[in-house]
Amino acid sequence: NAGVTQTPKFQVLKTGQSMTLQCAQDMNHNSMYWYRQDPGMGLRLIYYSASEGTTDKGEVPNGYNVSRLNKREFSLRLESAAPSQTSVYFCASSEDVRGLGYGYTFGSGTRLTVV
Amino acid sequence: AQTVTQSQPEMSVQEAETVTLSCTYDTSESDYYLFWYKQPPSRQMILVIRQEAYKQQNATENRFSVNFQKAAKSFSLKISDSQLGDAAMYFCAYRWPVGKLIFGQGTELSVKP
Numbered sequence: 001n002a003g004v005t006q007t008p009k010f011q012v013l014k015t016g017q018s019m020t021l022q023c024a025q026d027m028n029h030n031s032m033y034w035y036r037q038d039p040g041m042g043l044r045l046i047y048y049s050a051s052e053g054t055t056d057k058g059e060v061p062n063g064y065n066v067s068r069l070n071k072r073e074f075s076l077r078l079e080s081a082a083p084s085q086t087s088v089y090f091c092a093s094s095e096d097v098r099g100l101g102y103g104y105t106f107g108s109g110t111r112l113t114v115v
Numbered sequence: 116a117q118t119v120t121q122s123q124p125e126m127s128v129q130e131a132e133t134v135t136l137s138c139t140y141d142t143s144e145s146d147y148y149l150f151w152y153k154q155p156p157s158r159q160m161i162l163v164i165r166q167e168a169y170k171q172q173n174a175t176e177n178r179f180s181v182n183f184q185k186a187a188k189s190f191s192l193k194i195s196d197s198q199l200g201d202a203a204m205y206f207c208a209y210r211w212p213v214g215k216l217i218f219g220q221g222t223e224l225s226v227k228p
Contacts, residue, residue, distance in 0.1 A: 033215065033216070040124065040220055041220060042119075042121075042206060042219050042221050043206065043216075043218040045215055045216075045217075048215060058215065088158065090160065092216075094216075103148075103162055103165060104160075104216055106159070106160035108157075108158060108159055109158045109159075109160075111158075
């Protein structure tokens with residue numbers, strides 16, 4: 001099925017460990033995004049990539065790095081995990097064409113717990 | 116800066132009745148899009164309805180409709196004939212063309228049988 005695929009779905013890390021969240025889309029979208037979801041705060045943008053080869057910081061980038069590997073893939077890396085990074089992470093992509101309504105397609109999310 | 120505010124952290128509705136979820140936003144743009152997303156316990160983000168700011172007519176999708184008040188910067192979601200499957204977290208979101216999606220804090224909707 002076409003869409004956005006995120007891996008893993010669940011992960012537990014110890015403080016200081018590193019990990020990479022993987023995201024891939026097969027819709028030929030130009031833009032890709034990483035959000036984190038925390039109770040009472042909605043979804044907040046961590047990083048985004050408007051096109052292959054470009055990345056920019058969002059609202060809450062500290063403690064994260066990203067790589068736009070190619071048009072399909074956009075990964076999020078935690079170099080040294082902290083308990084404050086316990087959250088649900090969503091990857092999304094969008095086709096930035098007016099006629100398509102500018103909607104996003106989301107992955108199914110990764111629940112990350114840092115102990 | 117654009118912001119989106121959902122002032123109702125929790126709402127409850129009786130099955131088969133109607134409920135309205137509130138959303139306000141702040142922007143200086145005139146051309147933008149507004150969305151309501153549903154997030155059931157599965158965590159999947161599901162697009163419920165979208166509204167284009169330059170269209171005066173309120174969007175509708177089956178039992179879901181919006182009341183878009185551009186001057187007041189208000190975008191509420193009405194769910195008619197509520198069903199048990201409507202229980203979820205609902206997010207209001209804003210986007211200007213080619214910009215980033217900005218979310219409200221969310222409203223947790225429960226449906227009582």
